[in-house]
Amino acid sequence: MRDERFNFAFLDERSKRMIRRALLKAIAIPGYQVPFGSREMPLPYGWGTGGIQVTASVIGPNDVLKVIDQGADDTVNAVNIRRFFQRTTGVAVTERAPEATLIQTRHRIPETPLHERQIIVYQVPVPEPLQRLEPREAETRRMHGLAEYGLMHVKLYEDIARYGHIATTYDYPVMVNGRYLTAPSPIPKFDNPKMNMNPALQLFGAGREKRIYAIPPYTRVESLAFEDHPFEVQRWDAACALCGSRESFLDEVVTDDRGGRLFMCSDTDYCAGRQAAKAAAA
Amino acid sequence: MSVILEARGLAKRFGERPAIEDVSFELHAGEVLAVVGESGSGKTTLLNCVSGRLRPDAGTVRFMTRHEGLKELYADLSEAERRFLARTDWGYVHQRPEEGLRMNVSAGANVGERLMALGERHYGRIRTAATDWLSRVEMDPERIDDSPRTFSGGMRQRLQIARNLVTDPRLVFMDEPTSGLDVSVQARLLDLLRSLTRALGLAAIVVTHDLAVARLLAQRMLVMKGGRIVEQGLTDQVLDDPQHPYTQLLVSSVLQP
Numbered sequence: 001m002r003d004e005r006f007n008f009a010f011l012d013e014r015s016k017r018m019i020r021r022a023l024l025k026a027i028a029i030p031g032y033q034v035p036f037g038s039r040e041m042p043l044p045y046g047w048g049t050g051g052i053q054v055t056a057s058v059i060g061p062n063d064v065l066k067v068i069d070q071g072a073d074d075t076v077n078a079v080n081i082r083r084f085f086q087r088t089t090g091v092a093v094t095e096r097a098p099e100a101t102l103i104q105t106r107h108r109i110p111e112t113p114l115h116e117r118q119i120i121v122y123q124v125p126v127p128e129p130l131q132r133l134e135p136r137e138a139e140t141r142r143m144h145g146l147a148e149y150g151l152m153h154v155k156l157y158e159d160i161a162r163y164g165h166i167a168t169t170y171d172y173p174v175m176v177n178g179r180y181l182t183a184p185s186p187i188p189k190f191d192n193p194k195m196n197m198n199p200a201l202q203l204f205g206a207g208r209e210k211r212i213y214a215i216p217p218y219t220r221v222e223s224l225a226f227e228d229h230p231f232e233v234q235r236w237d238a239a240c241a242l243c244g245s246r247e248s249f250l251d252e253v254v255t256d257d258r259g260g261r262l263f264m265c266s267d268t269d270y271c272a273g274r275q276a277a278k279a280a281a282a
Numbered sequence: 283m284s285v286i287l288e289a290r291g292l293a294k295r296f297g298e299r300p301a302i303e304d305v306s307f308e309l310h311a312g313e314v315l316a317v318v319g320e321s322g323s324g325k326t327t328l329l330n331c332v333s334g335r336l337r338p339d340a341g342t343v344r345f346m347t348r349h350e351g352l353k354e355l356y357a358d359l360s361e362a363e364r365r366f367l368a369r370t371d372w373g374y375v376h377q378r379p380e381e382g383l384r385m386n387v388s389a390g391a392n393v394g395e396r397l398m399a400l401g402e403r404h405y406g407r408i409r410t411a412a413t414d415w416l417s418r419v420e421m422d423p424e425r426i427d428d429s430p431r432t433f434s435g436g437m438r439q440r441l442q443i444a445r446n447l448v449t450d451p452r453l454v455f456m457d458e459p460t461s462g463l464d465v466s467v468q469a470r471l472l473d474l475l476r477s478l479t480r481a482l483g484l485a486a487i488v489v490t491h492d493l494a495v496a497r498l499l500a501q502r503m504l505v506m507k508g509g510r511i512v513e514q515g516l517t518d519q520v521l522d523d524p525q526h527p528y529t530q531l532l533v534s535s536v537l538q539p
Contacts, residue, residue, distance in 0.1 A: 133384075133387075142361075146361070146362045146365060148365065148399060150395060150396075150398040150399025150400070150401075151395070151398075151399070153398040153403070154384070154387055154391045154394070154395050154398055155387075157387075157390070157391050157394055157398065157405065157408060158387045158388060158391045160405055161388055161390055161391065161409075161426075161427050162388075162427065225403075226403050226404060226405040227403050227404045227405075228404055228405050228406050229405050
């Protein structure tokens with residue numbers, strides 16, 4: 001069902017090569033933001049243009065693609081990006097995380113651990129973790145160059161001073177390979193520990209900001225914290241109403257207008273897999 | 283007394299226009315030096331050159347580092363080392379506190395920033411240091427979590443001073459530290475600056491156009507005109523018995539209430 005009027009994966013070969021060069025540099029310097037010539041894509045900025053360009057540059061005819069939007073495979077962003085790649089490449093797609101060779105994601109890392117033969121591509125709106133604190137880009141680049149990262153702790157200090165705890169819950173800043181301060185894209189901080197020593201290759205694309213960065217397999221990724229206020233992930237008092245999981249990241253869903261609500265896994269594939277296993281056992 | 287900063291033959295041009303020419307002076311540890319002169323006389327350019335913020339076209343600036351003797355700022359030190367000095371051993375007090383503060387974080391975070399930049403990762407200790415310094419600059423420690431936006435001009439300037447002194451610097455650069463404030467606030471701030479520099483044995487270079495500030499704070503002063511030093515000496519000597527015609531004019535232009 002590939003549409004032959006487009007080049008394979010939409011981008012022309014020279015653009016893909018340019019992006020691959022940026023990717024190679026990004027992998028060589030873990031966490032460093034490499035500038036690249038971001039192309040105009042047939043969807044607006046903020047919808048994943050950076051991630052799509054990275055995916056388009058690394059995808060091959062034998063890849064199996066999975067697209068995640070907020071943990072789900074069936075939401076607007078995921079459905080459209082998946083259909084885009086089906087039309088322009090004709091590759092096989094899947095919802096099962098372990099079967100995919102290439103995963104493009106927005107806001108989540110799958111609950112099922114990734115393996116060595118996988119690449120995960122993140123869509124990144126703001127690649128510069130210091131941007132809110134220091135708006136001058138010349139200055140933030142210098143800070144990266146000289147590894148002057150005290151400012152990031154000013155943000156965490158401010159959180160504790162205001163809320164009594166570190167209130168940053170997503171896009172929680174990490175230190176990659178002990179050198180570069182990096183924005184993990186807006187994943188919940190629940191997913192931060194999964195980035196550490198992950199066997200899969202992690203690529204990050206920011207289309208509007210024209211930056212690519214990467215975390216190679218088995219790289220140290222530490223979440224910043226204070227000694228007396230250590231890094232902690234979210235915990236829920238409830239279990240998933242559908243599969244009963246207490247380990248996964250839960251979404252709260254309002255079920256009626258009388259205060260009824262339930263919690264369910266944000267990762268739909270993980271949840272469906274557990275439900276199927278339960279049904280098979282019963 | 284030992285030399286802490288030494289400038290030799292400094293010159294800087296902006297295009298064709300020389301901002302400073304052939305400026306040389308020495309600053310000793312624990313000494314406060316005032317640089318006075320009219321607008322456009324090169325005071326701020328001089329301050330930028332000796333504080334490592336602006337590379338001069340000619341001349342040398344040497345600073346006595348804590349452990350490695352005299353180092354030329356632009357030849358012997360890398361940018362990383364200059365920036366390290368600037369946030370540990372030096373302070374820089376801007377004329378407008380908004381330029382020296384982070385206006386979108388609380389007072390405590392402003393004071394703690396340098397400590398965090400030096401690798402302090404214990405929230406409680408940062409907090410204690412911030413509280414301590416707020417009281418040392420005569421601010422209410424209760425306001426540690428308030429934004430500097432809610433502070434008056436005088437309080438912002440105090441906060442900027444606390445933020446600079448938290449790492450125990452040995453040398454502080456001040457660019458017109460009191461000129462944005464009204465007279466009574468100015469007097470209190472000058473009093474604070476004087477007692478702090480005495481108590482901590484700080485060396486300081488204070489750029490000012492206000493001769494009263496120079497008289498109150500500084501032991502020695504330089505008078506600049508057209509980018510050159512026209513007169514230098516002990517403050518009282520220069521102000522009471524000015525030798526150069528320009529200094530005489532400057533001293534006689536002060537309004538007497």
